[in-house]
Amino acid sequence: MEYNELIQKALECREFAYVPYSNFKVGAAVLMDDDSVYTGCNIENASYGATNCAERTAIFKAVSEGRRDIKAIAIVGDKENYTAPCGICRQVIQEFAKEDTDIILAKDKNDYIIKKMKEILPEAFSKNNLIK
Numbered sequence: 001m002e003y004n005e006l007i008q009k010a011l012e013c014r015e016f017a018y019v020p021y022s023n024f025k026v027g028a029a030v031l032m033d034d035d036s037v038y039t040g041c042n043i044e045n046a047s048y049g050a051t052n053c054a055e056r057t058a059i060f061k062a063v064s065e066g067r068r069d070i071k072a073i074a075i076v077g078d079k080e081n082y083t084a085p086c087g088i089c090r091q092v093i094q095e096f097a098k099e100d101t102d103i104i105l106a107k108d109k110n111d112y113i114i115k116k117m118k119e120i121l122p123e124a125f126s127k128n129n130l131i132k
């Protein structure tokens, strides 16, 4: 799948964001190794702490349907900036990603930058990277 199509799916899901507290909508679309795509939006909560980010919504949908390996993830916040995943989402992405997995930060369908997993979470905690 072309990355602009993946971004389009993230943009469509972004419209479902439930953001009464921040008013900041985020959409994500995760491309899995079997080429299936799962989308997610941020879902806020009155407690604030129970808010779920768009990336985690998408990944939890994929994993709960039996998919495990992320090929790429596209994230769209507002159109003025590239929205980078928060720390918790970086840790959740890397659980199901590889070091060279593409993290696509998009302002729009044809306006995006690509980061690698290892760039956005170097020296990540994982069961394969225990420092002895």
Ligand code: THU
Residues within 6 Å of the ligand: 019, 022, 024, 026, 041, 042, 043, 044, 051, 052, 053, 054, 055, 084, 085, 086, 089
């Ligand atoms: N948010 C995401 O959905 N993904 C991120 O990676 C950054 C933050 C959401 C959480 C909250 O609903 C809103 O953006 C403002 O922080």
